[in-house]
Amino acid sequence: MTAFDPAALLTVAREEARTGEAEGGVPIGAALFTVTGELLGRGHNRRVQDDDPSMHAETSAFRAAGRRPHYRDTVMVTTLSPCWYCSGLVRQFGISHVVIGEARTFSGGHDWLAEHGVGITLLEDPECIAMMTRFIERRPELWFEDIGTEPPPEH
């Protein structure tokens, strides 16, 4: 079943995140693959680029993959632990596995997904951690907007 290489999949998501960073956006990238490693769709957060709050990295990759009758043979890779919105996407569509770059700077719903039978691979990749740490330091207001949370008082 697990014919994919998590680190290889993460490379694609990390490239997407870097593109988002270079565009001045939220540097989170994702991609949807089959469990045998075929790329179905890739994307990055487009809040800034398209003024679109609905396009998180995972939803962007899911959209790029187009319509499918089911997702039980798919793996989502994302540079950051999926928020509730993106975790809900994974659960509803029955995506079988999620490869996560890091959950150090933000932890979303991946434990909940694991409880509901989704395979989780957490890599704690230093480059993903560094990219998000840099972003949160530089653009806290944009980060908190992206997760619908008000900045803590120190910001």
Place this chain on the structure above:
Amino acid sequence: MTAFDPAALLTVAREEARTGEAEGGVPIGAALFTVTGELLGRGHNRRVQDDDPSMHAETSAFRAAGRRPHYRDTVMVTTLSPCWYCSGLVRQFGISHVVIGEARTFSGGHDWLAEHGVGITLLEDPECIAMMTRFIERRPELWFEDIGTEPPPEH
């Protein structure tokens, strides 16, 4: 706090669902309002119309409302109980209340949202029930695709 009229809000979502039905799409509509009843965005499922699996009614309305720093003063109205994807959206962005047309033909994550402090108003509106019942009977393959589920054997 609850200055909005749930039935009046549902009228807008139902209009969106009817538009989706007339377009040959999945007949689910939604809208985002402030708790004082100001319309922020409205939309309907666009799977068929845009070949876009990421645009459920609720995500479509959320997108139409544009970027906001927070959603604690907002109410989502939808003709159908929100699936896990759309329930995750509501939880992540802190939408305070969800008005639901019906949960008879499909029940998603609204109990989970209530457990996490989201106000839920379930109307069991006969027109919403009739519209979805008609759709599921006529287009079962499209309905099951929309929720990422394989049709039961009888279909």
